[in-house]
Amino acid sequence: MDRGNAFDPDCPTRVVLDRIGDKWTVLVIGALEDGPLRFTEVRTRIGGVAPKVLTQTLRAMERDGLLTRTVHAQVPPRVDYELTALGTSLTAPIAMLTDWAESHLTQILASREGYDAALDAR
Amino acid sequence: MDRGNAFDPDCPTRVVLDRIGDKWTVLVIGALEDGPLRFTEVRTRIGGVAPKVLTQTLRAMERDGLLTRTVHAQVPPRVDYELTALGTSLTAPIAMLTDWAESHLTQILASREGYDAALDAR
DNA sequence: CGGCATCCTCTGGGATACTG
DNA sequence: CAGTATCCCAGAGGATGCCG
Numbered sequence: 056m057d058r059g060n061a062f063d064p065d066c067p068t069r070v071v072l073d074r075i076g077d078k079w080t081v082l083v084i085g086a087l088e089d090g091p092l093r094f095t096e097v098r099t100r101i102g103g104v105a106p107k108v109l110t111q112t113l114r115a116m117e118r119d120g121l122l123t124r125t126v127h128a129q130v131p132p133r134v135d136y137e138l139t140a141l142g143t144s145l146t147a148p149i150a151m152l153t154d155w156a157e158s159h160l161t162q163i164l165a166s167r168e169g170y171d172a173a174l175d176a177r
Numbered sequence: 178m179d180r181g182n183a184f185d186p187d188c189p190t191r192v193v194l195d196r197i198g199d200k201w202t203v204l205v206i207g208a209l210e211d212g213p214l215r216f217t218e219v220r221t222r223i224g225g226v227a228p229k230v231l232t233q234t235l236r237a238m239e240r241d242g243l244l245t246r247t248v249h250a251q252v253p254p255r256v257d258y259e260l261t262a263l264g265t266s267l268t269a270p271i272a273m274l275t276d277w278a279e280s281h282l283t284q285i286l287a288s289r290e291g292y293d294a295a296l297d298a299r
Numbered sequence: 300c301g302g303c304a305t306c307c308t309c310t311g312g313g314a315t316a317c318t319g
Numbered sequence: 320c321a322g323t324a325t326c327c328c329a330g331a332g333g334a335t336g337c338c339g
Contacts, residue, residue: 076198
């Protein structure tokens, strides 16, 4: 099997991994899973995101077709973000990952403790 | 469902995402899937990794219990890296991700083209 | 061979302030 | 409200060289 080329920006795995590895994308998907939200709603639901960073994340996801950005011409402005079918389909693999994470976290943390303890002992 | 807290370093999802999102971890897992390899073998198989960076990656993975590092006392030195059961179990969720990536890459790239074209038009 | 040590660059991410 | 404009920083990632 071809492992892919980490340097080829068009390598499928890289494309997805770059987005998944991003600090906020997964949280945004989680926030929008239950339906469309406005900018501020996403912001407060996630918590701790600087507006600039959230905008970056949302724009990148929009560019990749993971969500749609709908501007309602009214005052005050209202912008809705909603997952596309593509974005929704990503929730499945992500769920696999979080499931794995939850069921193996204990092992991982234990391993870290052991590793660090061994280092301290030296 | 609890979306998790991106600031809690012990949030299961964060722990895994941090490792997955890392540029080399997934490649290393792929390289070791078929059996143990020596440092240089991993290096050449992946291609383009600086030794320092590969070491960092391998150490982090060892710390998390994803692989074992075995030093053979001989000259010249020989160090084998091998996936643990934990590391191997990670290949499943990763496969989900790469599968998703491969089957949706076309959509993503098309979306990007459209997005960028719309920007240029302005 | 399998690394440390060093130095450097780049950019993801953030704090803050301002505006259509 | 929904951003944009600035400035800033830590750290991931990389290039190079030396060593047990």
